[in-house]
Amino acid sequence: MDTAVAVVTGAGSGIGAATARRLAATGHRVVLTGRRKDRLEAVAAQITEAGGQCSVHPLDVTDQQAVRAFADCLERVDVLVNNAGGALGTEYVAVADPADWSAMFEVNVLGALHVTQALLPALVAGGGTVVVLSSTAGHVAYEGGGGYAAAKHGAHALAATLRLELCGEPVRVVEIAPGLVRTEEFALNRLRGDADAAARVYRGVEQPLTAEDVADAVTWAVTRPVHVNVDLMVVRPRAQAAQHKVHRTS
Template identity: 70%
Template sequence: MTSRTAVVTGASSGIGAATARRLAEEGYRVVLTARRADRLAALEKELTAAGLAAEARPLDVTDRAAVDAFAASLSPGGVQVLVNNAGGALGTESVAEGDPADWRAMYEINVLGVLHMTQALLPSLTAAPDGGTVVVVSSTAGHGVYEGGGGYAAAKYGAHALTETLRLELCGEPVRVIEVAPGMVRTEEFALTRFRGDAERAEAVYAGVPDPLRAEDVADTIGWAVTRPPHVNVDLLVVRPRAQAANRKVHREG
């Protein structure tokens, strides 16, 4: 499978980095994309030192010109898997108090970033000998709202709608469209970014929760879905820790 290539966005940390590791272990040549070149270089070094195939390509998925240039640099039909993982949340303000700039930024990366990458790589995915696979890492926030999460939920609902529509429009084409919607995942940066660097508030999100998901759990789910036989499409996988029954129903100990 070393001739097979997977492009992973947001690969500099968290779910993206874990997914890159998982797909590399599955035998894919993984193209690592994100804005932070130093982190991508470190991951590339880690994977190649382990005898795995990886290439770091710094990229901002909200920059359409850069995305188009990236896609043009790849060989036609040379990409079999695209994992749209780049995303994130900003703030916990109510709808009444939310900053439109934050909402715009979340829409840009969570929705338009997916659109840019998918449009740019779809010709290559469609031309792949055994067909291509588009994975969109959305969120349970795209399937159920909660107070203080209006902007993020709106963006992830948008990503969900894009994914569902794309699957309908590609019916009959040799491309699978998979959505993976994680619930509570404890990563090094997601909550910290959302709370604008407030480590105490970020840590409180997971207080008392026994075994929240790790990035590797989501990567394992993505890896499983991608490696099903080409005729098998896993439409939607909602992945939560056992302690989380719904976005607002979380068991906490102590």
């Protein structure tokens, strides 16, 4: 049976895990990658219990040599979902720690670059799809978000440039830019483990996006006819009209 293979980075939690589950449900054999083997195995168990196909490959996308070794062990790749990423801190530019900016750039931009470069020959050979999970922060800056916005602007530039450079090749390049998404870890990690501060990010927002909402958008874009490229999809909750305009009930 000709089963398409989808590689999902950062698949151990949040949007990555939800995307892996959704792609498996559509018939893809999903390759789950991420730094935490236990989390990947938990997601893999969910997929196999639901009748899907998957494999687990622990991987740090910021390690270029490890990424190349990972790519060498794959016989086929039809879809790459560059999801690994994250934010650190909300400090203003004047006082931000350059180490935080560097860490965000490493995973959000260079991590996606490493995996895309390593898997691109297989994707071109098979007529595949590259998905880059950016953010609305990659299109509009905001106070306290300088480092994350810079990294996600980089992810946006990667996707836009790659699409131009691959014009004429049988590869689609899709960018999905979510707005306010409530996951179990994003805000908590960004706010350095402060659970109360993380909860305040979503307080009063009626139905922020879920990881499953974003996974649905990714899967829809990937499963369009092969001649249809969804260049950019911005996905926000109804309560968020713009980066700075969010309706809160309290």
